[in-house]
Amino acid sequence: MKLVLATQNSGKISEFRQILADKSCISMRSLLDYPTIPDINENRSTFAGNSIKKAIEVSKHTDTATLADDSGLEVDALNGNPGILSARYAGKNATSDQLISKVLKELEGTPDTKRTARFRCAIALVIPSCTDGMVIEVVEGICEGKITFQKQGEDGFGYDPIFVPLGYNQTFAELGTEIKNKISHRAKALKLITKIILA
Numbered sequence: 001m002k003l004v005l006a007t008q009n010s011g012k013i014s015e016f017r018q019i020l021a022d023k024s025c026i027s028m029r030s031l032l033d034y035p036t037i038p039d040i041n042e043n044r045s046t047f048a049g050n051s052i053k054k055a056i057e058v059s060k061h062t063d064t065a066t067l068a069d070d071s072g073l074e075v076d077a078l079n080g081n082p083g084i085l086s087a088r089y090a091g092k093n094a095t096s097d098q099l100i101s102k103v104l105k106e107l108e109g110t111p112d113t114k115r116t117a118r119f120r121c122a123i124a125l126v127i128p129s130c131t132d133g134m135v136i137e138v139v140e141g142i143c144e145g146k147i148t149f150q151k152q153g154e155d156g157f158g159y160d161p162i163f164v165p166l167g168y169n170q171t172f173a174e175l176g177t178e179i180k181n182k183i184s185h186r187a188k189a190l191k192l193i194t195k196i197i198l199a
């Protein structure tokens with residue numbers, strides 16, 4: 001089965017590839033293979049809404065079954081921020097270091113017990129179909145955890161160096177992709193959507 005992954009985020013692309021590595025019946029391309037598709041305005045108010053919008057637009061351009069991931073970090077002491085703004089929280093094209101600095105600054109003075117947070121990931125699957133127009137499925141995965149006081153570790157992307165998943169005492173960036181890809185928000189959502197794809 002051919003699938004397009006509607007993302008330009010190389011961290012997400014490599015996680016999708018690793019998590020689906022044993023599904024040899026799925027051949028995957030990403031937006032890096034379709035550089036002329038215009039940027040999509042992620043203006044919906046939920047992760048699910050944005051993932052559906054990205055998947056529909058990319059499937060129209062490619063006429064191929066498409067998966068889109070919209071994800072982010074919700075910090076309880078920041079009223080759920082950065083949330084759907086996770087990629088742009090420190091401005092358009094902000095680097096991982098800039099995003100992390102902003103969150104750590106806003107959490108200054110917040111004790112360990114109040115630094116609870118979660119990663120949330122919505123994955124939408126859109127299949128263009130001549131009989132039904134379009135088949136749309138959307139699933140969500142959540143990974144609970146805590147925000148550290150400083151950056152720890154080098155692996156991963158985005159907020160990984162400041163997020164310690166529940167049940168561990170190292171960040172995703174210290175634990176490495178093998179462990180992250182077994183327990184993460186993305187791994188959980190991808191497991192659900194893979195069942196639907198293979199069914």
Ligand code: ITT
Binds near residue numbers: 159184
């Ligand atoms: P696409 O829209 O092209 O998929 P994006 O990076 O803009 O790429 P999102 O709009 O879904 O993706 O924003 C998600 C942001 O949330 C991402 O840029 C990271 O900063 C953060 N994020 C999501 N999942 C993460 C993870 O597993 N580890 C660390 N940070 C993550």
